[in-house]
Amino acid sequence: MFAVVDPLLVLILMLNFLLLGTSRLRTAISTSALQGALLGAVTIGLHATPALRPIAVGGAAALIKGLLIPGMLHRAMRDAAIRREIEPYVGFVPSLVLGAVATGAAVLFADRLPLAAEHQGSLLVPASLATVLTGFIILTTRKKAITQVVGYLVLENGIFIMGLTLHDAMPSLVEVGVLLDLLVAIFVIGIVINHINREFASLDVARLDTLRE
Amino acid sequence: MSLALVLVPLVVALAAGLLPWERARHLMVPLGGALHLGLVIAALAAGGEPSALGGWIVLDKLGRIVLPLVSGLYFVCSLYVPAYLGLRRDRPSRIFCAALLAFLGMMTLIILSHHLGLMWVALEANTLATAPLLYFNRNPRSLEATWKYLLIGAVGIALALLGSFFLAYAGLHAGQASSLLVEDLVRDAPLLSKPWLHTAFVVLLVGYGTKMGLAPMHTWKPDAYGEAPGLVGALLAGGLTSCAFLALLRFYQICAAAGDGAFARELMVAIGLLSMAVAGVFMARQRDYKRMLAYSSVEHMGILVIGIGLGGLAAFGALLHLVVNALTKGAMFLAAANIHRAYDSKTIDGVSGALRRVPASGAIFLAGFFAATGSPPFGPFISEITILRGAIEGGRYGIAAAFLVLLFVVFVGMGGTVLAVVQGEPRKDLADTGFHDRLGTYGPPLVLLAAVLVLGVWVPPAMDGALRDATHFLEGGP
Numbered sequence: 001m002f003a004v005v006d007p008l009l010v011l012i013l014m015l016n017f018l019l020l021g022t023s024r025l026r027t028a029i030s031t032s033a034l035q036g037a038l039l040g041a042v043t044i045g046l047h048a049t050p051a052l053r054p055i056a057v058g059g060a061a062a063l064i065k066g067l068l069i070p071g072m073l074h075r076a077m078r079d080a081a082i083r084r085e086i087e088p089y090v091g092f093v094p095s096l097v098l099g100a101v102a103t104g105a106a107v108l109f110a111d112r113l114p115l116a117a118e119h120q121g122s123l124l125v126p127a128s129l130a131t132v133l134t135g136f137i138i139l140t141t142r143k144k145a146i147t148q149v150v151g152y153l154v155l156e157n158g159i160f161i162m163g164l165t166l167h168d169a170m171p172s173l174v175e176v177g178v179l180l181d182l183l184v185a186i187f188v189i190g191i192v193i194n195h196i197n198r199e200f201a202s203l204d205v206a207r208l209d210t211l212r213e
Numbered sequence: 214m215s216l217a218l219v220l221v222p223l224v225v226a227l228a229a230g231l232l233p234w235e236r237a238r239h240l241m242v243p244l245g246g247a248l249h250l251g252l253v254i255a256a257l258a259a260g261g262e263p264s265a266l267g268g269w270i271v272l273d274k275l276g277r278i279v280l281p282l283v284s285g286l287y288f289v290c291s292l293y294v295p296a297y298l299g300l301r302r303d304r305p306s307r308i309f310c311a312a313l314l315a316f317l318g319m320m321t322l323i324i325l326s327h328h329l330g331l332m333w334v335a336l337e338a339n340t341l342a343t344a345p346l347l348y349f350n351r352n353p354r355s356l357e358a359t360w361k362y363l364l365i366g367a368v369g370i371a372l373a374l375l376g377s378f379f380l381a382y383a384g385l386h387a388g389q390a391s392s393l394l395v396e397d398l399v400r401d402a403p404l405l406s407k408p409w410l411h412t413a414f415v416v417l418l419v420g421y422g423t424k425m426g427l428a429p430m431h432t433w434k435p436d437a438y439g440e441a442p443g444l445v446g447a448l449l450a451g452g453l454t455s456c457a458f459l460a461l462l463r464f465y466q467i468c469a470a471a472g473d474g475a476f477a478r479e480l481m482v483a484i485g486l487l488s489m490a491v492a493g494v495f496m497a498r499q500r501d502y503k504r505m506l507a508y509s510s511v512e513h514m515g516i517l518v519i520g521i522g523l524g525g526l527a528a529f530g531a532l533l534h535l536v537v538n539a540l541t542k543g544a545m546f547l548a549a550a551n552i553h554r555a556y557d558s559k560t561i562d563g564v565s566g567a568l569r570r571v572p573a574s575g576a577i578f579l580a581g582f583f584a585a586t587g588s589p590p591f592g593p594f595i596s597e598i599t600i601l602r603g604a605i606e607g608g609r610y611g612i613a614a615a616f617l618v619l620l621f622v623v624f625v626g627m628g629g630t631v632l633a634v635v636q637g638e639p640r641k642d643l644a645d646t647g648f649h650d651r652l653g654t655y656g657p658p659l660v661l662l663a664a665v666l667v668l669g670v671w672v673p674p675a676m677d678g679a680l681r682d683a684t685h686f687l688e689g690g691p
Binding site: 112113114115116132139145148152155156158159162163165166169208 | 356357360361364367368371374375378379381382385386406408409412
């Protein structure tokens with residue numbers, strides 16, 4: 001079954017690098033949307049015979065991660081009239097290098113973890129760890145509130161991939177938890193973004209620096 | 214019965230959100246707190262381990278410590294709400310009151326959850342309920358604090374989920390029917406895959422540690438506690454952090470049952486000492502007394518995990534410390550809120566002579582400082598001495614020495630700020646804020662402080678027994 005899934009996971013890993021290297025917010029948001037849609041496909045592709053539950057979960061994931069949340073972010077971006085991540089804390093080339101190191105480390109670390117029989121030889125675990133780390137890098141090195149939200153989404157995507165390894169064994173509650181989490185987190189963060197825009201006339205979190213030692 | 218503990222606050226929250234009359238709405242918070250406390254007392258008196266939802270919700274031996282603590286603290290703090298909101302008529306209170314009550318419901322759900330997925334959802338919901346509480350003042354500073362709280366909190370929660378997945382995978386790899394029920398995981402713990410279990414515990418420690426505010430994941434804390442109303446600070450520092458600690462204890466329990474307790478304990482001692490050290494550094498010359506309290510909270514979270522990490526007698530001390538620390542933090546944050554109202558400033562540049570301007574609140578703040586730094590005759594003295602004894606009896610002299618030195622550093626650092634707040638004369642050029650000590654504002658912190666004092670002199674036998682049971686349960690007993 002990994003014949004379908006592994007190429008998709010490789011594509012997701014490549015999108016990680018696009019996310020790390022772009023300064024355009026529109027590209028970043030769209031890339032995270034594509035990543036979300038691919039995750040939906042992976043969820044369905046993991047099952048040789050089509051079953052209702054994976055299709056429902058995969059469809060919902062693709063809809064929320066690929067359409068709904070990116071749509072909200074695009075709107076926030078338009079409202080705030082910002083297009084680019086300018087002068088991140090760590091430049092784009094160094095973040096690409098960091099991303100490569102993180103991906104390598106993820107593959108090495110995943111190699112040391114024993115896998116269940118049904119996941120032998122699959123890319124699920126390394127792809128999950130690498131995507132989580134990519135999300136971390138984006139979260140910590142970017143200044144714009146919207147880019148940080150994108151980083152958080154990438155982090156969530158990585159966790160979702162890990163959740164897929166448990167898809168047959170986990171209660172539905174946790175599946176719902178992942179989607180609900182995204183929806184609500186973005187809903188609240190969306191509200192905050194609107195307020196940041198109004199209060200500071202900018203979505204630059206570097207201006208949120210009154211509170212420091 | 215146990216389900217009602219979660220549902221009652223939520224129903225009252227809904228009622229508070231719908232009520233059109235402001236004064237009645239303010240009274241819904243103490244009403245919800247009183248109903249909840251009544252239910253908790255009834256559940257404790259009934260004995261046994263009431264459960265619901267097929268074992269997903271259980272009031273176990275650890276819950277018997279944390280639930281009455283959180284409920285009692287919440288009730289006393291809720292008595293402060295009508296007086297506080299009466300002073301802040303300029304602010305809309307509808308969402309605030311509803312969120313306060315939902316916050317109680319979700320804290321209860323975290324405590325009762327025996328299903329790791331449900332516990333995680335409760336933590337998530339709790340974080341969302343906190344956002345409007347932090348943003349109560351609706352100014353740029355509180356917005357900044359809310360943004361940091363949400364973003365750092367969301368990452369912590371995401372990692373907590375990832376850790377839960379790892380834990381489930383440890384079971385899946387062992388070829389078991391994957392379950393996230395604590396009972397199942399503890400029972401089958403020896404079979405869990407070790408590499409996955411280790412990875413899971415590290416990620417969970419970081420994730421739930423973020424919610425507890427352990428260093429170096431504590432960075433949201435000074436901002437959130439500094440900008441939120443003191444009442445919210447009291448509930449976060451006394452209630453929510455205790456719940457996150459309880460969540461961490463459940464994972465420790467699984468690790469200990471897997472025969473991997475030593476790995477988890479060393480990690481907790483290390484991160485605990487780091488938290489105390491970071492708190493000590495940032496508390497020195499801290500001008501903002503609410504941020505100072507936040508660092509004090511970081512320090513005490515560190516003490517808690519050190520106690521659990523040392524194990525045995527120190528673990529008993531840590532559970533006692535959980536109780537006395539929550540009560541002390543409640544008293545100090547409410548007193549700090551009164552001082553903040555009386556001076557309209559929360560730094561020592563604007564505040565001095567609190568003992569003259571607001572004698573009751575100033576005295577509680579000063580006494581709270583002695584309690585928080587572990588001076589006799591207050592409760593934290595007993596609990597910190599117990600942890601220290603545990604360290605010495607276990608032959609961990611280096612850790613005992615570091616613990617003592619850090620306690621001293623914190624005492625000196627915190628003392629400078631607290632004494633500057635309470636001593637001296639109020640500045641002459643201060644405008645009259647119209648705030649004076651009233652029973653409604655100094656009564657609640659006084660009650661909490663009195664409880665801390667009583668626990669320093671005498672631990673009721675019932676509580677002592679419950680603490681012993683919980684320690685035994687935590688370390689693998691029935």
